Amino acid sequence: MKASTIKMLQSQKEQIIELWMENQMEDPTLREDLMSNEDLRVQSIELIDALLHTLTEANSTQVESQDFEPVFEILAGISLSRARQGYTPRETAVFIFSLKDAIFSVLRTKITDLALLNQELLEVSKLIDSLGIVTFETFIQGREEVILRQTDEIAEISTPIIRVWDGIIALPIIGTLDSARTQIVMENLLVEIVNSESSIAILDISGVPAVDSLVAQHLIKTVSATRLMGAECIISGIRPEIAQTIVHLGIDLSSIITKATLASALRQAFTMLQLEVIKVRKDKKA
8 A cells, every 4th residue: 555545544534434433323233232332433443543553555465564463452352342242243344344435435535546546445455354354353262252151150050069958969960961061060069078078969860851871971970989979879860761772872870879850869868868757747626
């Protein structure tokens, strides 16, 4: 990009900002519920200031240059914040690519030489496209961070440990049981066994949609770890279809106490602890 063109764009900064804001405001996906128009203007001004301040004839075709680090930092901050706020990829793309249209409009009104205009439009297009790639890369990174955080939170919520009786704890498992989640289940269960001094742990798999050989192996590992802590483990929630699957796969759970329901597992736990629950009947008054 020629130095004269860059100088002209710098002098037309206010017009570029206004055109850019108009382009963003006219887009039907504008999220005023997530960001006010004033905050959007502040972001736009910050980015265009950094871009026009950094841009030179020498680096205009070398976006990977270290000169653009300030621009990349601003774009990264904007993209990450939008990813965390819940913007979609398209809504984020509109922000950066609508700048291209604003600069194009200014160039078309200020450059009369058609050959020069076409050349400069091409250079601007390549520049904004490169900035768009940086925007998307950072946005994806931000969304991945959000997903990982939500996954961890869901894993914590979906593995609650309940003290159902003195010496008895229960852990209802809901959803798919994979290696990562098994580790969380095992750690939480072992810690609670120590804290509550429980001797019996009930793993209820009523909420597990399907049990395959991998899930069964995870359950066996959890039971083994529980026994190493000096506690006995009962698996409840063995539905007919799960029982058939386990038999079909040839998985041996004979060394593990299994029950069809949580109530049955709790009765088994009472028997193992030599406890008896008696229903109190009140005498009827005459």
